[in-house]
Amino acid sequence: MLPYPFEEPFDYAVPAGMELGVGDYVRVPLGPRETVGVVWDNRETTDSRIDSKRLKSVAGRFDAPPMPAATRRFVEWVASYTVAPTGAVLRMALSSTGGLEPPRAAVAFRIGTVPDDFKRTAARNRVLSIAQDGLARSAAEFADLAGCGLAVVRGLADTGALQAVSVPPRMPAADIDGNFPGPALAPDQQQAADALVGHVGKGFSVTLLDGVTGSGKTEVYFEMVAAALRAGKQALVLLPEIALSAQFLQRFERRFGTRPALWHSDVGSTQRRLVFRGVAEGQTKVVVGARSALFLPFPDLGAIIVDEEHESAFKQEDGVIYHARDMAIVRASIEQVPIALVSATPSLESIVNVEIGRFAKLDLPSRHAGAQKPAIELVDLRKDPPPRNRFLSKSVIEAISETLARGEQAMLFLNRRGYAPLTLCRTCGHRLKCPNCTAWLVEHRFHRILLCHHCGHTERQPEHCENCGTADSFAAVGPGIERIAEEAGALWPDARTILLASDTVGSGIGQGPAALDEAIRKVQAHEIDLVIGTQIVAKGHHFPMLTLVGVVDADLGLAGGDLRASERTYQLLHQVAGRAGRAERPGRVLVQTWMPEHRVMQALVSDRRDAFLRVEAEERQMAKMPPYARLAALIVSGPDQSEVDVVARELAKAAPRNEHVQVLGPAPAPLALLRGRHRRRLLFKARKDVHVQPLLRLWLDQVDIPNSVRVQVDVDPYSFL
Known part of the structure; x- marks a missing residue:
């Protein structure tokens, strides 16, 4: 399977002397270049009309643990549910191919031989005093412990007083101890924590932890993490936004004595490689990350927590469109591990799942410490x-x-965000809008720019109105x-x-x-x-x-x-x-x-x-809307408006129709132009018990879609823009 929008795996020949197993990461030729792929299975699937000698050969195998069977199954499940090509989902699971290479050894320093003519300073003496225990440390660790600059450490290495040694890189979050003593919990916290801990090692379960703001929900689910660690397992904590990680990391460090591994878009490539490798080898014990962390190759997952489970930020709107909370539940089911959904304001979907008995529920009704x-x-x-x-x-x-x-x-x-959501001419009322989107330009006065929050287009505020020519006539509207x-x-x-x-x-x-x-x-x-x-x-x-x-x-x-x-x-x-x-x-x-x-x-x-x-809930039920019905959206987009309209109309003609299904549209999307692409939407609405994916696939197969037009499928849409 290749990380491109292909539905099926490609066949390759295995060269003599190469041993390959299912899940192995490999390098394979694809057209004029090489790419990374995963051995998806070893069945003979080649078309009998193709001479096997014409198959291209696998170029090489990465020295890395194979992708676990549960991860491969999860990739296939997400692709099936979201009506996306399997290869497009695999791409999210191969977001750090650098982690497939064995990590390079790091340079550390330990006590060496102090020369006779050595010039001592207070900073140098502090470093040497720390080095007397014989342990190898990085230059940064020595500088931090001694309260000096890196130049002091490097200077000691140049004199031979410190000896450079090569050490294996320390995998992130490899030394987290589930037995590290935690804080005393209040009685209601302890009761909830005991219930979560009781699920660890007992197979799949879903628990909604519903607690008011300030009730100490984080300390409660930390006990579930600790239980997974004590069982020799890994744990995954999903946060909706990177912005929540700062205080979370401090609280985690207070609870466990060290920090977890971080995984999100702003983590540097070196750290991403180490986290990916550490997870794959089972050394990295706890990962805290954004929704993409769900696709890491955990070989020994023991618990999943989704914090702020109600947050719409868990919904990915670009590429493969999926909801990380819902897919986290699927991954927990495949891995046969417990999952906790945590919120002070749970989503209506989760509340309904509690009411019908699909989820268990724990309550923390009071704020912590009085x-x-x-x-x-x-x-x-x-x-x-x-x-x-x-x-x-x-x-x-x-x-x-x-x-x-x-x-x-x-x-x-x-x-x-910004200074004002709208800028208009006082003389003629002309509004400054984005040339690429159906959106107004937002004034960011501190940066002295007008910005589109959808495509990132920026420009300076014009001196004259392009509509009426009046100078200095623009006014900010709204805050x-x-x-x-x-x-x-x-x-x-x-x-x-x-x-x-x-x-x-x-x-x-x-x-x-x-x-x-x-x-x-x-x-x-x-x-x-x-x-x-x-x-x-x-x-x-x-x-x-x-x-x-x-x-x-x-x-x-x-x-x-x-x-x-x-x-x-x-x-x-x-x-x-x-x-x-x-x-x-x-x-x-x-x-x-x-x-x-x-x-x-x-x-x-x-x-x-x-x-x-x-x-x-009553209003949604009366309107036959989620969570009491199924929705899926088709978003048709392209640079040519007339071509987009033709495809949208053809899709409307081919839409499935029966007593349990209704299709609305096509209609211009509220953001009818986005990043230079014209957009039309169709909404598929069905009864709760209708299996929508086969209907959607059959629907799409009936329409010839040109390469210049893209049709995205959004199962269970959260945004209707």
Whole structure:
């Protein structure tokens, strides 16, 4: 099987003297180049009309553990479920082919022979004192322990006082000890932990760990990880976003004495190679990662945890479209291991699976260490509107001023990046839009650019309106967090403020995971008074001195007619409210809304989550929508609009039709132009008991699709853009 969009494996001849087994990673010729493949099976599948002598030969075998049978089966299952080519799914399991090569030895240093004319300094003496135990350490380890620069260590090596030695690379997370003593748990935590631990080694099971924000869910499922380690197994923890990894790693290190292996898109290639190899060899015991970590070749998996299981970030929308939470359950089933789904605001899908007995459920209804839930208040913007061209109400301004005066921290939350979502000409009303997408350009004033958040197109704000020619006529419409930061700077000029978004992480700190880690550290250390952020600060973070959260625009996610708009909005607002008052100081949350009567707002203020979900469930059931029905979307796209329309119409003509199935469309997608490609959507709707994949494959087989047009299949769609 090759990591390209092919449905079936290719046949190759095995050269004399080469021993190959199922699962082996190999190099094979493909056209004019060589590529990596996996021996999928060893059956004689070659067409009898083809002379076996014409088969190309396998070029070489990698010296690596073979891909486990469970991983191969998982790849095939995902391909079948998502209606994707098996090779396209395999590509996700071969995302670090460098890990197939044996890792190179590392250079370390140990005590050598100190020359007679050796010039001693305080730093050199500290390094030599540490080296007296005879252990080999890297230059960085010596420098860290001795509190000196790398040049000091290298200088000692040049004199012979330290001797360079070659050592095997240390595999990430190879020395995690399941018996490392953990913290004392509260009675309800201990009860939940015991239940999770009891599932380890007992085959497949799914448990929903449902706990309020601040209830200590992480410490509970750490006990499940520890149990897997004690059983000699590996563990996988999936997080929806890289932004959650900073504090998580600190908590993991406190619990286990060392850090897990990290796996996400921002991990460097060297570390990715080591993690891939360490997992494949069974040396790397715990991996914490984004959804792609699900495809690592674990040979001895013992437990899977999906934290923040409700998060839409677990849904991959490009390439092979899949939901990592759902596929994690499948992998757990194939591996015959337990899986825990963790959330303070579980998805309706998981709640329904609990109700029908498919999942077990554990509850943590109270905050840890006696902390109280924050008081949530609605600010009716119809009665307490902000001043003109401002976005913070009098109530929020007064509350933040009082909080800062007490020496406590406050947070302003708005899930919108940039300065303003729309820029238009005051004279003629012309709006600046992306040339590649059906989207407005977002002003990012701090970077002095206009940016499309869908394709990444950037440009400078023009001096003249291209429509009417008026100079300096553009105005920002609506707020982004940069505009809120500008307003906050005018209101509280002495407050130490930080801006936290995926593309903006505080002045002078930079961008990326390391910058975010430093920003979170500064907030925890109370070097910051006022946090202004998007959803990356809404969950997972523990700020003991943060007692006030102000939500700038609570209604933002309710527009657009999305199937899950109310559910998602409730989850996000509940999570961000949970940042307030997590220690001994009580918390307060002010939610600015134009619709205080909306059931999302009423559920928040009354803390009646279950009643809210019941109403959501009833509406979905009446509308015959998920989780009480099946949906699949076909997204037809291409550079030529007329060609896309022709294919979309042909698909509509060939659509399956019976009493249990309904096909809607084609219709222009809300983002009708995305990255230069015109897009049309068809929606397949079926009864819950209908097996949709065979119908989808038969449907697609009936239409001749030209190479210039792409048809993507999205089974169980979460986004309808």
